[in-house]
Amino acid sequence: MILKEEVSTFKGKKILKAGGYGEIDHSRLVNHVVKDFKTWGKHFLVCFNKYTLRIHFGLFGSYAINEKRKGRNPSLSLQFNNGSLFCYIAHTKFIEEKLEDIYDWSLDMLSPKWNPAKVKSLLKKMPGDQQIGDVLLNPDIFSGVGNIIRNEVLYRCRVHPESLLEAIPAKKVTEIIQQTHIYSLDFLKWKKQDELKKRWEVYGKRTCPKGHTVTKQYTGKTKRRSFICETCVKEYMT
DNA sequence: ACGGTTGTTAGGCC
DNA sequence: AGGCCTAACAACCG
Numbered sequence: 001m002i003l004k005e006e007v008s009t010f011k012g013k014k015i016l017k018a019g020g021y022g023e024i025d026h027s028r029l030v031n032h033v034v035k036d037f038k039t040w041g042k043h044f045l046v047c048f049n050k051y052t053l054r055i056h057f058g059l060f061g062s063y064a065i066n067e068k069r070k071g072r073n074p075s076l077s078l079q080f081n082n083g084s085l086f087c088y089i090a091h092t093k094f095i096e097e098k099l100e101d102i103y104d105w106s107l108d109m110l111s112p113k114w115n116p117a118k119v120k121s122l123l124k125k126m127p128g129d130q131q132i133g134d135v136l137l138n139p140d141i142f143s144g145v146g147n148i149i150r151n152e153v154l155y156r157c158r159v160h161p162e163s164l165l166e167a168i169p170a171k172k173v174t175e176i177i178q179q180t181h182i183y184s185l186d187f188l189k190w191k192k193q194d195e196l197k198k199r200w201e202v203y204g205k206r207t208c209p210k211g212h213t214v215t216k217q218y219t220g221k222t223k224r225r226s227f228i229c230e231t232c233v234k235e236y237m238t
Numbered sequence: 239a240c241g242g243t244t245g246t247t248a249g250g251c252c
Numbered sequence: 253a254g255g256c257c258t259a260a261c262a263a264c265c266g
Contacts, residue, residue, distance in 0.1 A: 042245070043246095057245080089261055137245085147245080221256090221257095
């Protein structure tokens with residue numbers, strides 16, 4: 001997560017002021033030292049001695065460092081002696097549990113602890129009649145994967161998002177897991193280099209790299225946007 | 239100008 | 253109890 005790197009300068013610093021419209025107890029922030037910043041999938045975690053502040057940016061969230069955006073109201077702002085963090089449309093909540101008890105970093109795409117064998121064992125335990133497109137958006141299995149990564153990975157693996165988990169050959173499932181990891185790391189790299197959009201092969205596209213027509217469909221339980229090249233991908237059904 | 243959305247949680251209902 | 257569904261978010265982009 002890029003944000004984690006950008007706030008590393010605040011690590012070990014005491015919060016001087018806290019604000020924002022988010023309904024959390026600011027007294028648990030002010031005058032407390034940030035021990036660490038962590039991420040798990042799309043959760044951004046501000047760690048204190050005895051508790052953690054969980055920040056989630058959802059679909060519309062954004063942030064700014066040091067410079068407040070004018071005309072906008074942050075849901076959370078934290079001021080340190082060397083700068084500030086402003087979070088917009090971010091959901092905030094205190095977590096009392098030990099992080100290891102509620103977060104499994106072997107499922108986090110960007111964690112060095114990420115473990116494809118663990119992902120595979122979870123997939124085996126789940127009902128096989130689910131669409132692979134839905135499975136990839138499940139943060140308890142593919143933590144950190146969103147709609148862009150899902151679309152791009154499925155196209156690269158030539159798999160239709162409505163394919164059923166149980167109908168996809170084991171080798172292909174392994175490929176999807178591996179490619180999801182690779183694309184997640186690439187996503188971060190390309191985002192930093194500001195070339196994410198130019199790397200898209202189907203997401204938001206009308207044609208695939210081979211020149212075929214890409215159709216936009218709303219698939220799966222969540223009805224998220226799926227960009228599908230019916231020529232390139234295969235639909236695995238029982 | 240306006241409609242759609244890079245996502246997840248919380249809460250309600252059955 | 254637990255699974256399923258949906259609202260909420262109120263900003264940005266094209």
